[in-house]
Amino acid sequence: MASHIILPPDGDDDEQQRREDEENDGGGSGSGGDGEQQQQGGGNAKAALPFSAMCVRISRDSYPNLRALRNASHASLTDAAYVKISEGDFGYVLDDVPHLADYIPDVPTYPNPLQDHPAYSTVKQYFVNEDDTVPQKVVVQKNSRRGVHFRRAGPRQRVNFESDEVKACIVSCGGLCPGLNTVIRELVCGLAHMYNVNNIFGIQNGYKGFYSSNYVAITPKTVNDIHKRGGTVLGTSRGGHDTKKIVDNIQDRGINQVYIIGGDGTQKGAYEIYKEIRKRGLKVAVAGVPKTIDNDIAIIDKSFGFDSAVEEAQRAINSAHVEACSAENGIGLVKLMGRYSGFIAMYATLASRDVDCCLIPESPFYMDGEGGLLQYVERRLKENKHMVIVVAEGAGQDIIAKSIPASDQLDASGNKLLLDIGLWLTHKIKDHFKSKKMEMTIKYIDPTYMIRAIPSNAADNVYCTLLAHSAIHGAMAGYSFTVGMVNGRHAYIPFYRVTSTRNKVKITDRMWARLLSSTNQPSFLSQKDIDEAREADRLANKPPLPSVANHNVARAFDQSAATSSNGEI
Ligand SMILES: Nc1ncnc2c1ncn2[C@@H]1O[C@H](COP(=O)(O)OP(=O)(O)O)[C@@H](O)[C@H]1O
Numbered sequence: 001m002a003s004h005i006i007l008p009p010d011g012d013d014d015e016q017q018r019r020e021d022e023e024n025d026g027g028g029s030g031s032g033g034d035g036e037q038q039q040q041g042g043g044n045a046k047a048a049l050p051f052s053a054m055c056v057r058i059s060r061d062s063y064p065n066l067r068a069l070r071n072a073s074h075a076s077l078t079d080a081a082y083v084k085i086s087e088g089d090f091g092y093v094l095d096d097v098p099h100l101a102d103y104i105p106d107v108p109t110y111p112n113p114l115q116d117h118p119a120y121s122t123v124k125q126y127f128v129n130e131d132d133t134v135p136q137k138v139v140v141q142k143n144s145r146r147g148v149h150f151r152r153a154g155p156r157q158r159v160n161f162e163s164d165e166v167k168a169c170i171v172s173c174g175g176l177c178p179g180l181n182t183v184i185r186e187l188v189c190g191l192a193h194m195y196n197v198n199n200i201f202g203i204q205n206g207y208k209g210f211y212s213s214n215y216v217a218i219t220p221k222t223v224n225d226i227h228k229r230g231g232t233v234l235g236t237s238r239g240g241h242d243t244k245k246i247v248d249n250i251q252d253r254g255i256n257q258v259y260i261i262g263g264d265g266t267q268k269g270a271y272e273i274y275k276e277i278r279k280r281g282l283k284v285a286v287a288g289v290p291k292t293i294d295n296d297i298a299i300i301d302k303s304f305g306f307d308s309a310v311e312e313a314q315r316a317i318n319s320a321h322v323e324a325c326s327a328e329n330g331i332g333l334v335k336l337m338g339r340y341s342g343f344i345a346m347y348a349t350l351a352s353r354d355v356d357c358c359l360i361p362e363s364p365f366y367m368d369g370e371g372g373l374l375q376y377v378e379r380r381l382k383e384n385k386h387m388v389i390v391v392a393e394g395a396g397q398d399i400i401a402k403s404i405p406a407s408d409q410l411d412a413s414g415n416k417l418l419l420d421i422g423l424w425l426t427h428k429i430k431d432h433f434k435s436k437k438m439e440m441t442i443k444y445i446d447p448t449y450m451i452r453a454i455p456s457n458a459a460d461n462v463y464c465t466l467l468a469h470s471a472i473h474g475a476m477a478g479y480s481f482t483v484g485m486v487n488g489r490h491a492y493i494p495f496y497r498v499t500s501t502r503n504k505v506k507i508t509d510r511m512w513a514r515l516l517s518s519t520n521q522p523s524f525l526s527q528k529d530i531d532e533a534r535e536a537d538r539l540a541n542k543p544p545l546p547s548v549a550n551h552n553v554a555r556a557f558d559q560s561a562a563t564s565s566n567g568e569i
């Protein structure tokens with residue numbers, strides 16, 4: 001994807017500096033405590049200013065670099081005037097999200113109705129400082145540069161929508177995940193109770209519902225107890241993303257806030273919708289709430305529902321353990337979700353302590369010969385008389401493909417359909433012991449849909465609530481983004497950052513080492529595998545930056561790319 005850096009047009013240097021000076025005089029920056037209330041310089045006051053003023057403050061020192069960046073990226077203006085990167089002091093880089101004022105020059109601003117809200121108005125420092133940002137990397141050294149930052153989520157002093165002007169819609173797409181209903185509930189209740197918005201519609205059955213079903217009016221009353229149920233009351237689906245038809249419907253129905261709950265595919269779709277909305281110059285904010293049971297969305301710490309799913313997976317692992325322990329040479333094999341990322345399997349294994357071997361897509365393994373899986377299973381049974389194996393659904397696809405011709409079938413969203421690794425392993429292990437004439441029994445448990453069809457647990461419910469609220473605050477303030485927790489703080493992340501890479505378990509990091517040491521399984525890795533994994537980690541974390549000669553910005557991204565994967569401790 002080509003990218004463009006939004007910068008002040010040529011000749012605006014003096015104007016930029018004048019605004020910087022004004023902001024500094026007004027005390028609009030430099031406070032930054034949690035929940036800091038900022039009386040001056042709210043972002044939406046800026047929204048009424050010309051396009052150039054929407055850029056964050058840029059120090060004089062770094063400005064020449066930004067000019068170079070602009071010139072370098074002019075060649076690729078077509079696909080996005082959507083990437084907004086700006087620099088500050090000491091290697092600070094803001095990877096900002098787009099705002100309505102980027103393409104609607106005179107978009108009006110209004111005082112945030114929360115300031116008159118009986119619950120919130122008493123909260124000291126409720127509004128976030130417009131300059132607050134969240135660092136992508138929190139582990140630093142004495143001489144580190146400040147690195148890449150994202151705009152902090154939260155309520156702004158001024159908003160870009162009046163309450164009775166808002167017509168919001170909510171859609172959920174992709175596979176199920178615990179907490180979907182909680183997010184829907186809190187979006188509806190948050191809009192109604194915090195911002196007095198009463199025009200809220202549900203889109204049924206995913207993206208295709210924008211153009212193939214009626215929109216359903218939803219109110220706090222109709223969603224009151226949905227958080228106690230699994231699934232999504234709106235329905236969901238794969239496929240059916242027709243950008244033009246979707247935006248035609250948004251436009252025709254006068255929708256101006258679109259809340260999109262879904263995984264990596266869904267966020268790609270949200271980005272396409274945003275780009276089309278912007279091309280048409282519509283006053284519509286697009287807020288993505290990342291949903292992924294696989295925890296495969298980049299940048300964010302953890303997806304909602306993940307903890308609930310890991311907790312539920314314990315029940316399957318416990319059953320596998322009971323079955324294994326109760327038989328002579330018993331093996332319990334549990335398959336868990338994880339198409340490309342083995343987080344559920346890894347965390348469920350670490351939590352359980354009963355698992356002897358965990359197989360994930362990121363870590364190659366082999367069956368036969370010295371150091372292979374079958375040899376390990378044999379040894380473990382001889383030592384312990386029972387064994388529990390957890391396998392992520394995406395693991396070992398390359399080895400199955402060698403014995404079963406891969407079908408290359410895709411689901412409606414274009415995701416590759418996987419071969420059943422659990423069933424395949426069951427047969428392989430059985431055959432192996434049969435050939436060795438060794439008595440054993442294997443019980444294969446596939447709780448795939450059971451771990452994602454449950455309601456979210458208490459911690460996930462709170463997380464879902466905060467995500468929904470952050471999404472609402474951002475949309476009301478005119479931003480378009482994917483919301484997420486980054487190093488424990490809520491942030492607005494550009495769509496391009498969450499869709500350009502996938503979060504994966506880093507087998508070269510400490511968490512995977514902890515797992516190996518807890519299960520005592522062999523790593524199955526050759527030096528070549530390790531080298532390839534290191535290189536893949538390096539490349540996967542590199543965002544598709546504009547091919548620019550801006551050394552400072554490139555260094556900041558490189559430095560953040562060296563950050564550990566999400567949830568890494
Ligand atoms: N590259 C893409 N561009 C636009 N829409 C997409 C893209 N990939 C997936 N989608 C749409 O997003 C929705 C959900 O995608 P899917 O991959 O099934 O689930 P998830 O969002 O959970 O990853 C589907 O409606 C699909 O058509």
Ligand SMILES: O=P(O)(O)OC[C@H]1O[C@](O)(COP(=O)(O)O)[C@@H](O)[C@@H]1O
Pocket residue numbers: 174175176263264265291292293294337338339393411452
């Ligand atoms: O049978 P379905 O509905 O396609 O779901 C299976 C897939 O859903 C997932 O749980 C999550 O996928 P998404 O996050 O892309 O929806 C995968 O782990 C799994 O392969």
Ligand SMILES: [Mg+2]
Pocket residue numbers: 174263264265
């Ligand atoms: Mg997905």
